[in-house]
Amino acid sequence: MTNIMHSTALSGSSPEASGYYDTALREFNIYRGDPGASVDQAIEAAPDFAMAHILKAYLFGLATEPEAAAEARSILETAKPLAKRDNEKSHVAALEALVSNNWTEAANRLDRHNFEYPHDILGLQAGHLMDFYRANARDMRDRLARVLPNWSEDQPGYSILLGMYSFGLEEAGDYAKAEAMGREAIERDPLDCWAHHAVAHVLEMQGRAEEGIVWMKSREPHWSGDDNFFKVHNWWHNALYHLDVGQADTVLQLYDKRIRGDESQVALDLVDASALLWRMQLDGHDVGDRWAEVAQAWDAHADGRLYPFNDWHAVMAYLGAGRDREVDRILSQYQLATGTGGETERWAKAKGMPLIKGFRAFWEGRFDEAVDILHPARFIANSFGGSHAQRDIIDWTLTEAAVRSGKGGAAEALASERLA
DSSP states (O other): OOTTTTTSOTTTTTTHHHHHHHHHHHHHHHSSHHHHOOOOOOHOTTTTTHHHOOOEEEEEHHHHOOHHHHHHHHHHHHHHGGGOOOHHHHHHHHHHHTTTTTTTHHHHHHHHHHHHTTTTTTHHHHHHHHHHHHOOHHHHHHHHHHHHHGEEEEEEEHHHHHHHHHHHHHTTTTOOOHHHHHHHHHHHOOTTTHHHHHHHHHHHTTTOOOHHHHHHHHHHHHHTTTTTEEEEEEHHHHHHHHHHHHHHHHHHIIIIIIIIITOEEEEHHHHHHHHHHHHHHTTOOOOTHHHHHHHHTTTOOOSSSOHHHHHHHHHHHHHTTOHHHHHHHHHHHHOOOOOOOOHHHHHHHIIIHHHHHHHHHTTTOOHHHHHHHHHHHHHHHSSSSOOOHHHHHHHHHHHHHHHHTHHHHHHHHHHHHHOO
């Protein structure tokens, strides 16, 4: 079985182009640097390099942003005639499903891809991210469990697999093994911020906020650099720990300086901004006019078509900024969907719509209605995106709605559930 990670035996490649490709792949693996620029260098050195175009298509297709998704479709059309080998054609098939908004089909195709090519780390990482975006905890874990026996510990990229496995284990609830795997991955490669983030999730899910603060601080130089794509999300985790221990002033300082300091327009960063402001509001803190800036940034991404997990977080900002028309626009787009938009269109109607309606009811003070909507909605939300830590905002909002509605029995029951 071929290890294509550092191979020059790829359609249309050259030694120079392969070097740039390996650099881009490494940057993608650790979410650091500029893999897009590196892969463009590979394409410039070898315009017919199929895997370079395929990697670039994944970079854009996995961004969950409308403009990036359109670019991924264009790149894929370039890649198709260049893909000569079976492994390349297999990637093209997965990408065709991805750009058609059929995430589960794409992820399943990469499952089968890695049956045959267990050393293809691009397929593993792209599939792992697809599992994350569709909230499939089992495949996040088992995608790595299936291939790890084929890898040796001294093989380049082995630590990256451990980091991904750690996050899959965490999402599957195996916290002790997840933490051990994450820490081992970081010992092998301190720059692996995905592994660092997996351990951060374990600490969050186990309520170990004080340890979490120490964890983030002790490794800050490894994950907080300007060239680190994951720095905002890790700052978000840091802020959650401080919120857990009641340090609201520190949370707002982190928000202003680290999470929105450069006013990132990246959708993944905007998710963190919306989610943190909503939590602050739930906890009774005044966030001032911060909602307006985030809501404006969401305008480029929240189209009601591509990815409902993002739309839901955009709605939090629109509600906070008093932009009800944008909430209506997204809900109308869901209601008018024709059934031709792929899997994400089904997610929007079945899962995005009740969450948006429930959060709107809460924001508008209709707490009884919010409880009625969000109680069943939280059980289906685990299948349309994000992590347990991100989706925890549903349970928090539901519980707060129960308290504010005066439903003492519901509030006590939900609190007991959470404490357990």
